[in-house]
Amino acid sequence: MKRCHSLQRKLFWVLCVALFSLGLLSSYVSYRLVRRNLTKEFDYALMAKARTLASLVRLEAGGHLEVEFAGEAMPEFEPSRHAEYFEIRDDKGTIVEKSKSFVGNKTFPASLYRSHFETFENIRLPDGRKGRLVQITPKVVEEIEDSESPTHNVSATTVSVVVARERESLDHALSIIATSLLLGAFLVSLGGIVIVLVVLRRGLHPVRHLAEKVASIQPESLDVRVTDENIPCELLPVAQRVDDLLDRLATAFERERRYTSDVAHELRTPLGEIRTALEIALQWEDDPELLKKSARDALDSAKEAETLVQTLLDLARLGKQNRAPQMTSVKLVDVVEEVLEKFSTLAAERHVEIIPNYAAREATLIANRDLLVAVIRNIVGNAIEYAPPYSRIELAIREQDGMALLSVCNDAPNLSQDDLSRMCEPFWRHDASRTDRQHVGLGLTISHALCKLMRLSLDFRLTKEKRLCVTILPALRPAENA
Known part of the structure; x- marks a missing residue:
């Protein structure tokens, strides 16, 4: 048997991948934000030092640049293990x-001085450490004081100020943050997986409970239903479909039990008659006439049992037949006239009047002609046999919604609406005593099976006047079939 797919396992792995992906994505976004902010603060500190150094540059008379730098004020630029660097050049690169x-x-390197804008760049410091620098190009203005006039600008020049410091501390901090974020994402995902596993087990418990409840149902307990007030809404449609299936199974089992009982009942009578005839023959074996009579009775009962068994075999064969018979367009009037001709004598004996009503004389039906004749013969024969004497049978051919219909209506004073659903059941007869030996209750069952083969259906209706109408019609309407 092919291994089934576990819904719980699939949900578990999908949620695990989703949690890990979400954790990694959130860690990555957080790391990028933190890195941008820390780098911005790092660059801001570099820029502040660069601007401080630029403010110390003076343009003297004659265009000479002078830097008023005192190493004591900024000891980080002194030689040491963690020294920082700066360099100031004029507009000629000196x-x-x-x-x-x-x-x-x-x-x-002179290549750092290509840009005339504020730039940040990652470099290798002169001592080999990883570093980051900032370059600015401020304008330095010469100032001259005159006793007769206020201070005024007479000349200006541009200088390049480059400040660099190690960035290993920044990289180390970023590495710790990245590791912490990844570890946090892993721990959160791991905790989420445990929670998901617990939630899935508890969430799918109703499914397992439903499966156990269905598995516990046995043929003798088909009255059990799986739908209850505690079932979740998501499983309610499944439970209701299972209950519907159990209803159909219970109905089918009951029908099979009734069928078995009916078959046994129908066969018991002819077999009992055969036994009685044989016992009489053995008891009065010296009487030739009685022996002949007993033999004839036994033969008649055997023929009756044979007919019943053959009918059951035919019915079983019809139920298993999947291949559709050859279908042609059959004119209903011709078929009905043929059937009525055969039943004219029986109708006269029963004092039943048959009233044809051919509203659609040219109506045709797609069917197998021989099978359709058998169906109509069963329906008309039942109507004549069970209609009260001196009543009338209406046989109508009409068209409705583009469909050809054939209806047979007769008086049925003893039927009820509840009987209609059992009309096609094997051996069903309204007379439960089964005193009628000529009918075993299989005519409409066979007619229903034949109609199913021809994709036709039988419709049973009981009017307010207690008239039973049996209608032969296509199983699908033309619009639906299209």
């Missing part, structure tokens, strides 16, 4: 001032 943290003749 170094005006640089920090003492540069060892020997080392300077920043």
Whole structure:
């Protein structure tokens, strides 16, 4: 047997992947936000130092640049393990001032001075550490004081100020934050998986309970129903369909039990008659006439039992037949006239008047002609046999909604509306005593099976005047079939 797919396992893995993905995504977004803010603060500190150094540059008379830098005020630019660096160049690229943290003749590469805008860049510091620098290009203005006039600008020049510091502390902080976020996402996802597992087990408990309840139903307990007040709304349609199935099964089992009982009852009578005839023959074996009579009675009973068994076999064969018979367009008037001709004598004997009403004389029905004749013969024969004497039978051919219909109506004073649903059941007869030996209650059952083969249906209606109308009509309306 092919292994089934577990809904719980599928939901579990989907939710696990979703939780992990959500955790990783949230960690990534958080890391990006934190990294941007920390880098912004780091760059802001670099920019502040660069602007401080730029404010120390003075343009003297004659265009000479002077930097009023005192190492004591900014000791981070002194040579040390964690030294920072700065460099100031004029507009020609000549170094005006640089920090003492540069060892020997080392300077920043000239390629850093390509831009004339404020720029930030990751570099390698002169001592080999990872670093980050900022470059600004402020304008320095020469100021001259005159005793007769206020201070005024006479010349200006542009300088490049570059400040750099190690970024290992920033990278270390970002690494700790990234690790913490990943670890947090993993722990949260792990906790979420445990919660999901518990919730799935508890959430799917009604499904397991429903399965156990269905599994506990046995053929002798088909009256049990799985729908109760505690079942969740999501499972209610399933439970209701299971209850509907149990209703159909209970009905089918009851029908089969009734069918078995009916078959036994119908066969018991001819078999009992055969036994009685044989016992009489054995008891009066010296009487030739009695022996002949007993033999004839036994033969008649055997033929009756054979007819019953053959009818049951035919009915079983019809139920298993899936192949549709050859269908043609059959003119209903011709078929009805043929059947009525055969029943004219019986109708006269029963004092029953048959009134044909051919409102649609040209009406046709797609069917197998021989099978349709058998169906109509059973229906008309039943109507004549069970109609009260001196009553009338109406046989009508008409068209309704584009369909050809054939209806047979007769008086049925003893029938009720509840009897209509059992009309096609095997061996069903309104007379429960079964005193009628000529009819075993299989005519309408066979007619129903034949109609099903031809994709026709039988409709039973009981009017207020207690008249039973049996109508042959297509199983599907033309619009539905299209």
